Amino acid sequence: MGLPVREQATYWGIAAAVLFVLMWYLGNVILPFVLGGAIAYCLDPIADRLEALGLNRIMATSVITLFGALVFIVLFIAVIPTLIQQASGLIQAAPGWFTDFQAFLTQRFPSLIDENSAVRDQLGRVSEAIQSHGGELIEGLLSSFSGLLNIAVLIVIVPVVAFYLLLDWDNMTARVDDLLPRDHAPTIRKICRDIDKTLASFIRGQGTVVLILGVYYAISLMIVGLNFGLVVGSIAGLISFIPYVGALVGGALAIGIAIFQFWGDWFSLGAVVVIFAVGQFLEGNILTPKLVGNSVGLHPVWLIFALSVFGALFGFVGMLVAVPLAASLGVIARFLIAQYKTSRLYRGLDDAP
Numbered sequence: 001m002g003l004p005v006r007e008q009a010t011y012w013g014i015a016a017a018v019l020f021v022l023m024w025y026l027g028n029v030i031l032p033f034v035l036g037g038a039i040a041y042c043l044d045p046i047a048d049r050l051e052a053l054g055l056n057r058i059m060a061t062s063v064i065t066l067f068g069a070l071v072f073i074v075l076f077i078a079v080i081p082t083l084i085q086q087a088s089g090l091i092q093a094a095p096g097w098f099t100d101f102q103a104f105l106t107q108r109f110p111s112l113i114d115e116n117s118a119v120r121d122q123l124g125r126v127s128e129a130i131q132s133h134g135g136e137l138i139e140g141l142l143s144s145f146s147g148l149l150n151i152a153v154l155i156v157i158v159p160v161v162a163f164y165l166l167l168d169w170d171n172m173t174a175r176v177d178d179l180l181p182r183d184h185a186p187t188i189r190k191i192c193r194d195i196d197k198t199l200a201s202f203i204r205g206q207g208t209v210v211l212i213l214g215v216y217y218a219i220s221l222m223i224v225g226l227n228f229g230l231v232v233g234s235i236a237g238l239i240s241f242i243p244y245v246g247a248l249v250g251g252a253l254a255i256g257i258a259i260f261q262f263w264g265d266w267f268s269l270g271a272v273v274v275i276f277a278v279g280q281f282l283e284g285n286i287l288t289p290k291l292v293g294n295s296v297g298l299h300p301v302w303l304i305f306a307l308s309v310f311g312a313l314f315g316f317v318g319m320l321v322a323v324p325l326a327a328s329l330g331v332i333a334r335f336l337i338a339q340y341k342t343s344r345l346y347r348g349l350d351d352a353p
Contacts, residue, residue: 023314023321034320036161042204043068043162044169061167065159082230191335198327205291206241212287213237213246213279220275221254224268227261229254236276240283242300247283251276302326 022030043064050060165172180188214237221229236250254272262268306326310318340346 023317031317031320032157033161034317035158036165038203038320039158039162040165040169041199042207043166045200045204047166047169057167057170061163064166065163069159079230191331194331194335195328198331199324202241202327203323206288208291209283209287210237210241213240213283216282217250217254217275217279220279221272224271224275226254226258226272228257232257236279242303245300247276247280302330 046064047057047060050063051057055063177185177189214234216233217236218230218233221233226232232250232254235253236246238246239249240246251273254276255269258269258272262272303323303326306322307319310322310325312318314321
């Protein structure tokens, strides 16, 4: 005879509480293991396909690891230094743009930007804040990044964890399946399959979309000659996993820079607008439908809420686990709603089953 529902809820609640406590106190410690697990999860289908082609698991994992190391080395040598340099230059140039914008408003709209105007006062404050704290911001970001993802984590711990998890992934999932409560194993398996389907569609599919859009925006803006095109394109691609946000934020930033750089050169200015219009068309009509699909079930507002909450509670680790947990909670919520709609509480006593 199975345990009563109340006792089961107690045990699962204790397990959830332990998980949150571990994330709260051991965030930086478990960070490389979370990253390694995420990488192994994303690469497991590739390893399975290589096994289907005739390689054993060790060879498949080794091929994937060598290719990933090569990609990382190329990025570290060719892209990351330029990206950091452009990000620093963007923050340093921003106060000058605010000054130019203030001068433009003064010339065109003198009554709006007079000495006692609130607009002039706010623009001055923004310019001073960026100028005084911009360098500190970029240095703080870089120092935080190096503190969280230091050289040892990037080069040693994360690849090692990812390698061993990827190598033993199928065995681990089989052992976890063997530990499931026998009474509820079929239901738990169904929920886990739905969660895996959602995560595969979102993380793997949307990750590919982010990569394609980031490369497209960065290369296109650099071809047009936009200053800081690499960092602007990378930002636009990185946040494009939230529908329309990447195009809006990246487009606003790129067009704002283009206005100061290309004012009077309407062809170049129009080219920047066309780049983001084409990117939005590709994302909405080709990339997302083909790579992500329509069955993900993660609403943008729910996604933003999850990122905000888990990021505020658990820092960088919380942001890493926000999407998987949001997807899992969404699947569980849909399962509970389906159970509720088949229950007597919803259907009533007189409704036929």
